[in-house]
Amino acid sequence: MMTTQVQMLERADGAIAYESAGSGPLVLCVPGMGDLRASYRHLVPGLVAAGYRVVTTDLRGHGDSTTTFSGYGDEGTADDIAALLDHLGSPAVVVGNSMGASAAIITAAKRPELVTGLVLLGPFGRNPEMSRIMASVMRAATAAPWVATVWKAYLPSLYKGAKPADHAEYTASLIAALRRPGYAAAFSRTTRLNHDAVERVLPAVQTPSLVLMGELDPDFPDPRAEAEWLAGALGGTATMVPDAGHYPQSQRADLVVPAVVEFLTTAAHRG
Numbered sequence: 001m002m003t004t005q006v007q008m009l010e011r012a013d014g015a016i017a018y019e020s021a022g023s024g025p026l027v028l029c030v031p032g033m034g035d036l037r038a039s040y041r042h043l044v045p046g047l048v049a050a051g052y053r054v055v056t057t058d059l060r061g062h063g064d065s066t067t068t069f070s071g072y073g074d075e076g077t078a079d080d081i082a083a084l085l086d087h088l089g090s091p092a093v094v095v096g097n098s099m100g101a102s103a104a105i106i107t108a109a110k111r112p113e114l115v116t117g118l119v120l121l122g123p124f125g126r127n128p129e130m131s132r133i134m135a136s137v138m139r140a141a142t143a144a145p146w147v148a149t150v151w152k153a154y155l156p157s158l159y160k161g162a163k164p165a166d167h168a169e170y171t172a173s174l175i176a177a178l179r180r181p182g183y184a185a186a187f188s189r190t191t192r193l194n195h196d197a198v199e200r201v202l203p204a205v206q207t208p209s210l211v212l213m214g215e216l217d218p219d220f221p222d223p224r225a226e227a228e229w230l231a232g233a234l235g236g237t238a239t240m241v242p243d244a245g246h247y248p249q250s251q252r253a254d255l256v257v258p259a260v261v262e263f264l265t266t267a268a269h270r271g
Contacts, residue, residue, distance in 0.1 A: 006064050009080075009087055016080050017064030018057040022048030025116075026090045027264070029056045030081060032098025032122070032246075033190050034151055036063045036174055039097060042164060043249045046257035052264065055092075057084060059100070061186025063177060072190040075197055077103035078110065085114045093117035093264060097249060098124060098219075099190075102198045105234075109201035117267055118209040118236070119260055122217050122246045125230040126199040129221065144188040148178045151187070160216035160245035162252055170250075202233045208267035209236030212256060214244030 004019040019037070027047055029040040037056035047054045058065040060080060061072055069076065081103055085092055091114050096104035101123030108115040152175045159167065178187055211234075213220075213227035220226040224240055231238035241248040241255055249256050 008064075009084055011060075011069075011080065011083060014060055014066040014069040016057060016060060016084060018055055018084060020053060020055045022051075022053045024051040024053050025264070026085075026088065026092035027052045027054045027095060028081065028085065028088075028092040029054060029095045030077070030097070030100030030104060031056075031059060031062070032096075032100050033059070033193065034062070034155075034174075034178070034187055035059075035097065035247075036177060038063075038170065038173070039247065040095070040249055041166075041170075042253035043095070043257060043260070046253070047260065047264075050261045050264070055084070055088065057081075059190070061183065061190060067182035067186040069186070072186065073193055074099060074102045074106055074195060078106035081107045082111045082114055085111075091116045093119060095119040095121065095249075095260065096123065097121040098246060099193060101125075102195055105198050105205060106201055108207045109204040112206060115207050117207055117263065118205070118234070119263060120209065120211045120230070121249050121256070122214060122219065123211060123230060124193075124195045124198065124219075125202060125226075125233060127195045128219060144185040147184050147188045147191070148175060151175070151178065157218055158246040159251060160218055161214065161243040164250045164253070167250075202230075205234050208263075209234040210259070210263045210267070211236060211238040212241055212248055212259060213238065214241050214246060214248045214251065216243070216245045219246055 008015040031039040060069045061067045094104040101120040211227045211231045217223040227238040244251040
């Protein structure tokens with residue numbers, strides 16, 4: 001795993017952690033809810049070797065970012081992406097997983113000059129179908145006092161298919177990070193997600209886009225149909241990743257790295 005110095009971007013009510021590796025055209029990687037920037041640990045080396053500067057960031061209230069933010073969710077994360085790209089002084093291809101993909105879409109719609117391409121991994125382009133009863137159960141299960149325990153129990157179901165070799169070690173570090181003072185409460189607030197804002201801005205997105213969806217992603221009743229719907233809405237392409245659930249960037253980096261590099265070469269940084 002590549003390691004670099006963690007840097008902090010100060011925002012009005014908190015600070016966002018990020019780190020950078022490599023040189024060349026910029027790629028910004030944004031993890032999903034309840035995850036860490038190290039979710040991209042198997043993707044970064046391949047992109048750096050292909051000639052890109054890769055910046056990975058933690059969501060507000062996650063990882064090394066602070067828990068002092070007044071709000072959490074897609075739109076706040078989109079604002080953080082825009083602020084980070086402004087700070088870095090360069091437009092970028094934004095790689096987003098899950099909620100990070102949702103935020104990346106919003107950024108591309110609102111600040112198109114900052115986003116030269118979108119790589120969307122297990123993305124939410126709209127709210128998933130969920131009964132009111134299930135929504136109430138999920139809200140209760142993700143209350144701050146026990147959210148770390150619930151997330152630890154639930155996380156294995158999101159990794160259907162192949163597991164990275166360091167899966168146990170990474171999961172342990174993720175849960176340990178979540179159990180630090182203040183982080184469970186921030187995560188709990190993040191789980192109160194609503195993706196309506198994402199679906200509203202889809203028609204405004206003009207940037208090239210690639211949707212990469214795990215064939216076994218349990219967050220969607222029909223992962224292929226969801227991937228094709230979102231790719232169609234964005235005028236992009238959809239690629240299914242076999243033997244992968246919600247985290248194809250770590251589960252099948254052997255397939256995701258070449259797919260992303262090809263996209264960067266042919267779509268986002270052509271000419």
